[in-house]
Amino acid sequence: MTLLEFENLRVSLGDRPILRNVTLSVAAGEAVGLVGESGSGKSMTVRSVVRLLPEGAAVTGAVRFEGADIASLGAAGLRRMRSRDVAMVFQDPRAVVNPVRTVGDFLTEVLRDQGVNRADALRKAAGSLSEVGVDDASRRLAQRPYELSGGLLQRVVIAAALLTEPKLILADEPTTALDVTTQEEVVAILDEQRRRRSVALMFITHDLELAAAVCDRIAVMYAGEIVEILPADRLHTEARHPYTRALLGSRPGTVPPGQRLRTVPGVPQSALTAPPGCVFADRCPHAEDRCRDTRPAFRGSAACHLLEEVR
Template identity: 60%
Template sequence: MTLLDIRRLRVTLPLDGTDRAVIHRVDLSVPAGAALGLVGESGSGKSLTARSVLRLLPPGARVDGDVLLDGASVPAMGPADLRALRSADVAMIHQDPRAHINPVRTVGDFLTEGLIARGTRAREATATVTGLLRDVGIPDAERRLRQRPPELSGGLLQRVMIAAALAGGPRLLLADEPTTALDVTTQAEVMAIIDEARAARGLALLFITHDLALAAAVCDRIAVMYAGSIVEELPADRLHKSARHPYTRALLASRPAPGADAHELRAIPGRPLSAYEAGAGCAFAPRCPAARALCRTESPEPRPVGDGLAACHYPAEPADDLDA
């Protein structure tokens, strides 16, 4: 059963007196209990896609297409349904917990506020969040509830954010680069906590990241985004062998290979485009070594290619060597 279904999503914002597209086209489906990784360079529209699910877009945003949660249209929801969506059905884990937790309130206040607002007694709410802190690997949970955010490390605060997301019993987690500000060891621990919580509670997950390897390790499918559009989607276990879009293949080829002989890392030529800069044709065409005349004039539609979908006029063959 599909829990989250994003259909031809397009978002425009007023910029310098002109409406500019910040998301051109996003089509995504996340079944109940499944995990989808959304990867791409900064400015590609990953976070705005996630925020569209909760209708947390900047003022003046215009949304075309649809975002469906369990068949219900999020853009069409009234205030009461939208509050229910945000408080119970969908939870978001942000990349910078210090920017999303009030520094002058205690951790306990932050975690119990939502539960108490929904009618849970204060003592029961405290017991619930204490158990959640233990579940996400925070020792001495009772003492941590009395502390304020500046007293906790970045890793502990991110665990608090995960506990806050789980407190409402959501069906869908939106994890927006939740490990960006953490060291490598803590990153692994935090992702293990998210993955364990997802499996234990049967949650769906939309995981936004720059790290292809990390997304492939924790997700069932991978969607690659560039300049406001999904350019490829395929099973995570087929990422390296079945990537067909030139951008996906360029990302894979630019990663260092453990155990390989030392050599200069390969960079993708040119610079990444923000979505509002994309013009006619394929947005990746200026950086694509395989681009032809059609690529510069006609935007490609997503279509079935091999094991997944690719928005490319001339998708590569899977047997091609990524290092060639």
């Protein structure tokens, strides 16, 4: 069953396009990874789900949650969706948890707003904390963000996301701001909890391996477009878009130690400067004339003119 659907979603700020054409669906309980370079529109795609776009952003196309167009939601309906159906986990827990309020305040405020009494809300919060592996929950509830490590605080954010029993979690690079040692723990907890509750997940990351480990499907974004979507377990064997391949080729593990790391040649294209043809044409090693002139349609799993030729 389709939980979330993007249909020809375009977002622009003034004359500046941010998302050029995003079509993607997420089934209930499914995890979809969004991968791509900075500025490719991953965050905007995810934020458009809860209408958390910059002021003045113009949106065409549709985002549908459980079949209902999000653009048609009124203020109350939007708040209801944000507080009950969809939860977000952000990149830097230090920035998103109010620094002067307690962890308990942060965890319970949405429940309290929904009419749960204080004692019940605190009990649920403590339960949620122990589920994400935070010990000594009652003490943690009285602490403030600066008394917790980044990894611990991100678990608090995950606990808060789970607390309202959402159907979808939007995780925007949840580990980028953390130490390498705590990154895996945090992702493992998020993965385990969302599988147990069969919550759908949209997972933004730069890390292809991580996305493949956590997600069912991977969508690769470039310059405000999705250029390829494929099952996570076939990422390495069936990636066909030259950009996906270039990304796979530039992972640090692909060259022997001591050699120069491989990169994707050229400069990342932004949605603003994207050419009329294929967005990746100027960096693509296989590009032909038609690539530069006509926009490739999405065929099968990728948007590329050369799917048959490039092997």
